[in-house]
Amino acid sequence: MNEPHNCAPENAAKFADWIQNRGGVAVWRSLNMANPGASWSGPALKEDGTPSGKPTWQAEEKPSRIITSLREVAVTSGRAVKTFRITLQNGDGMSITLTPGSSRTLRKHLDDVGESAWYEFGGFDGRDCTIFVPDAIVSLDQYLCLSCLKSPHVAGHDGLCAACWTDKAIG
Numbered sequence: 257m258n259e260p261h262n263c264a265p266e267n268a269a270k271f272a273d274w275i276q277n278r279g280g281v282a283v284w285r286s287l288n289m290a291n292p293g294a295s296w297s298g299p300a301l302k303e304d305g306t307p308s309g310k311p312t313w314q315a316e317e318k319p320s321r322i323i324t325s326l327r328e329v330a331v332t333s334g335r336a337v338k339t340f341r342i343t344l345q346n347g348d349g350m351s352i353t354l355t356p357g358s359s360r361t362l363r364k365h366l367d368d369v370g371e372s373a374w375y376e377f378g379g380f381d382g383r384d385c386t387i388f389v390p391d392a393i394v395s396l397d398q399y400l401c402l403s404c405l406k407s408p409h410v411a412g413h414d415g416l417c418a419a420c421w422t423d424k425a426i427g
């Protein structure tokens with residue numbers, strides 16, 4: 257059994273579509289030494305049925321893995337544990353980076369929360385930094401509606417989403 261491939265809730269329907277209609281989810285690893293841990297996911301086949309090319313110049317020529325089962329995808333939803341303001345500065349070229357002080361603050365918060373933590377920037381100006389921890393992890397086949405495979409199912413609705421549940425109830 258392969259390690260489950262992690263997927264954010266907002267990508268769940270897209271991954272299910274690729275597995276059902278586009279030959280699977282292809283995962284490309286990075287060959288860019290400056291970005292070693294990165295990976296990219298995409299449909300294994302293009303609309304016309306030929307193999308997809310690599311998604312970015314940074315990726316290896318061929319996918320390292322093609323996922324063809326919903327069970328091999330783990331949908332990980334996050335729970336926000338803390339939010340704080342960060343300060344940005346101009347970095348090299350066009351990039352914008354955290355100030356050294358904000359970097360230290362972020363690093364400290366991540367260390368406090370533990371190694372499973374991740375962060376996202378948001379808020380009206382993109383300067384609210386929120387730290388998340390994994391909340392629930394379920395495989396894709398358990399996460400999505402059994403009928404349409406497009407929306408998350410609702411607890412207590414026989415594995416169906418609200419729309420399919422309503423359709424069934426009305427008959």
Ligand SMILES: [Zn+2]
Binds near residue numbers: 401405407418420421
């Ligand atoms: Zn449904």
